[in-house]
Amino acid sequence: MEFLDTIMRAMELSRPRLEMIVSKAAEQDWKAAAWILERRHPKDYGRKEYIESKDRTGEPDEIDLSKLPDEELLKRAKQIIESRSKSA
Numbered sequence: 001m002e003f004l005d006t007i008m009r010a011m012e013l014s015r016p017r018l019e020m021i022v023s024k025a026a027e028q029d030w031k032a033a034a035w036i037l038e039r040r041h042p043k044d045y046g047r048k049e050y051i052e053s054k055d056r057t058g059e060p061d062e063i064d065l066s067k068l069p070d071e072e073l074l075k076r077a078k079q080i081i082e083s084r085s086k087s088a
Contacts, residue, residue, distance in 0.1 A: 046066070048064060048066055049065040049066065
């Protein structure tokens with residue numbers, strides 16, 4: 001446990017320096033700034049994943065995966081895997 005505690009302390013001590021490096025990089029590189037925004041404000045700047053499905057009429061229906069509960073995501077992932085393994 002002592003080794004693990006030492007590692008955890010070292011990681012925590014390095015955190016302010018790493019934050020400073022990223023923050024400083026954001027002044028010169030828009031990607032670093034975007035990275036900070038994406039993590040600090042995920043609802044506004046986070047990645048949004050979409051899948052296309054068909055509604056009951058057969059029309060395309062976009063689904064915002066970030067709004068689905070974990071159970072529904074798991075269910076849909078299993079359905080996709082099963083349908084792809086059947087078509088292979």
